[in-house]
Amino acid sequence: MTETAFKRIDWSSLDAAGKKTALARPTQRTAGDVTEVVRTILNDVRERGGAAVTEWCLKLDKAPPRRIAITPGAIAEARNALPPADTRALRFAADNIRVFHQATRPEDTPYVETTPGVRSKLAWRPIASAGLYIPGGTAPLFSSLLMLAIPAEVAGVRERIAVTPPNKEGGVHPAMILAAAEAGLDAIWLMGGAQAIAALTFGVELEDGIIPPCDKLFGPGNAYVAEAKKQASALPGGPAVDMPAGPSELMVIVDRDAAPEIAAADLLSQAEHDADAQVLLVSTSRATIDYILTEVEVQVATLPREAIARASLNEARAILVRDLDAAAEVANLYGPEHLSIQVEESEELVESINAAGAVFVGRFAAETLGDYAAGPSHVLPTDGGAKTLGGVTTASFMTTMSVQLVTEDGARQLAPIAARLARMEGLEAHARAADLRADA
Numbered sequence: 001m002t003e004t005a006f007k008r009i010d011w012s013s014l015d016a017a018g019k020k021t022a023l024a025r026p027t028q029r030t031a032g033d034v035t036e037v038v039r040t041i042l043n044d045v046r047e048r049g050g051a052a053v054t055e056w057c058l059k060l061d062k063a064p065p066r067r068i069a070i071t072p073g074a075i076a077e078a079r080n081a082l083p084p085a086d087t088r089a090l091r092f093a094a095d096n097i098r099v100f101h102q103a104t105r106p107e108d109t110p111y112v113e114t115t116p117g118v119r120s121k122l123a124w125r126p127i128a129s130a131g132l133y134i135p136g137g138t139a140p141l142f143s144s145l146l147m148l149a150i151p152a153e154v155a156g157v158r159e160r161i162a163v164t165p166p167n168k169e170g171g172v173h174p175a176m177i178l179a180a181a182e183a184g185l186d187a188i189w190l191m192g193g194a195q196a197i198a199a200l201t202f203g204v205e206l207e208d209g210i211i212p213p214c215d216k217l218f219g220p221g222n223a224y225v226a227e228a229k230k231q232a233s234a235l236p237g238g239p240a241v242d243m244p245a246g247p248s249e250l251m252v253i254v255d256r257d258a259a260p261e262i263a264a265a266d267l268l269s270q271a272e273h274d275a276d277a278q279v280l281l282v283s284t285s286r287a288t289i290d291y292i293l294t295e296v297e298v299q300v301a302t303l304p305r306e307a308i309a310r311a312s313l314n315e316a317r318a319i320l321v322r323d324l325d326a327a328a329e330v331a332n333l334y335g336p337e338h339l340s341i342q343v344e345e346s347e348e349l350v351e352s353i354n355a356a357g358a359v360f361v362g363r364f365a366a367e368t369l370g371d372y373a374a375g376p377s378h379v380l381p382t383d384g385g386a387k388t389l390g391g392v393t394t395a396s397f398m399t400t401m402s403v404q405l406v407t408e409d410g411a412r413q414l415a416p417i418a419a420r421l422a423r424m425e426g427l428e429a430h431a432r433a434a435d436l437r438a439d440a
């Protein structure tokens, strides 16, 4: 059997510390010190604005920032550049994403009467502006544009500003234009990396127009993008961010009946994203692990992005577990961005999972279907974020506010309680404001 780079782990032999070490994320292998590079870029853009953005774009991506207007002419040109089946597939995906997000858009709660005459509800409102980062360093991820801009549109966000790196020729893939059109955007900005995040954070004036500072930044990206979002959100008055959505992750849980070629294909589908991506195989059967790793070796050699996938596989794990309870323990400790369950009773196992960005149930639910067209957004937390955070939804583009209605009778009942509590806290002004309602 040919051996792959997967690190083999026998889960039952590990103590708590060993389990933690076994599930450690890879340290980012991207060149240079990511934190420092990003800090330098953010500081520079804060101080020098658009000129700094342009210089970093030229230095890192060999093209100045450019605004591409999504005009009827640009759409027609993009459509002509693609086979009709490509355009139809894009429309199919966009429709599914819109249907899912419309159906799951949160609605105001009903009023809840806690005391007679005191009624409250939660009302949902869209945020005013969203910066949308669409990855494009090694592949033009126009699917990420659909996965961000459509939920934002359904949520009712007024200003959506999409940025994506230029391709090698300094232009953009025609599908990016069509995706923008499907999502109803009027423009996309060609700029990527930390400099694009900085532009959305501080707001900048560029040759093609003005980018205003955005209230919240969304989107996946490589280590530089993820770090830039983190640093931007930590600035005083900085934007909110959706989540850490860095290099892709997939954990596949299989039993002895798994189809090796399917499990291997799924693992490689995420390994090919990035040298920093991480894939993990968890199984109750040593023989199945052997079959799948052999199959990974066969398939990886045929991939156009073999080098990236192989680099990622250096940090891959193959974990032998005693039973499916232990498999769930592994998943919940790791909190994968994607979890694929390919066991006899896959749906049953979902009940034991409480930390994963998206769960793909059964062998037909390929993670790739979710990446493109099932409906839910593929923008999901990585690096263990799934333990406390979900992926992008329409709610990510909205906020709630409570709305409180009080009748005169309601005030007569509740105001003495509030006044008493206020005086217990030593807050006399609060108490008097309540007293005035009680006596009205």
Ligand SMILES: NC(=O)c1ccc[n+]([C@@H]2O[C@H](COP(=O)([O-])OP(=O)(O)OC[C@H]3O[C@@H](n4cnc5c(N)ncnc54)[C@H](O)[C@@H]3O)[C@@H](O)[C@H]2O)c1
Binding pocket: 031, 032, 037, 060, 061, 134, 135, 136, 137, 138, 139, 141, 144, 165, 191, 192, 193, 194, 220, 221, 222, 223, 224, 225, 244, 245, 246, 247, 248, 273, 274, 276, 277, 337, 378, 379, 380, 381, 382
């Ligand atoms: N978690 C999710 O939901 C999700 C979804 C889709 C994609 N992804 C991940 O997004 C990532 C996309 O990465 P990508 O690289 O293809 O595109 P990207 O757009 O994220 O990054 C490209 C940019 O990185 C910057 N950059 C590259 N090298 C640099 C350096 N040495 N110094 C400073 N800046 C540098 C450049 O400015 C470039 O524009 C992958 O890791 C993929 O796995 C994650």
Ligand SMILES: N[C@H](CO)Cc1c[nH]c[nH+]1
Binding pocket: 141, 143, 144, 247, 248, 249, 270, 337, 371, 378, 379
């Ligand atoms: N798997 C990625 C999320 O980690 C999303 C994606 C876009 N294109 C293909 N895949």
Ligand SMILES: [Zn+2]
Binding pocket: 248, 269, 270, 273, 371
């Ligand atoms: Zn993917």
